[in-house]
Amino acid sequence: MMIEEDEGPRADERIEALIARLARPHRSGGRVIERATLLAAGDDFGAALAWIEAHGGEPELPAAEPAARGLHSARPSAESNRPATPLRFVLPTAHSR
Numbered sequence: 702m703m704i705e706e707d708e709g710p711r712a713d714e715r716i717e718a719l720i721a722r723l724a725r726p727h728r729s730g731g732r733v734i735e736r737a738t739l740l741a742a743g744d745d746f747g748a749a750l751a752w753i754e755a756h757g758g759e760p761e762l763p764a765a766e767p768a769a770r771g772l773h774s775a776r777p778s779a780e781s782n783r784p785a786t787p788l789r790f791v792l793p794t795a796h797s798r
Contacts, residue, residue: 716752760787
């Protein structure tokens with residue numbers, strides 16, 4: 702089900718219900734939701750990300766891989782310099798249920 706932009710408060714409530722259903726507790730005391738879970742939910746991924754950002758959610762980036770520059774290591778490429786896609790998003794404790 703796609704969430705329409707013009708639904709206003711109802712769309713916000715739908716997204717909040719989706720996040721509450723899919724998120725799980727995080728060690729910080731807040732809630733965490735996986736990017737893959739949001740994509741698999743089938744709702745409007747962009748609207749869900751916008752809701753998370755508007756409510757103080759932060760992307761949790763994957764740990765940086767150590768740079769191995771040995772004789773047989775891969776050469777640096779433009780792809781290795783691109784920022785990593787966050788794997789999950791952490792919501793503050795205000796949105797814990």
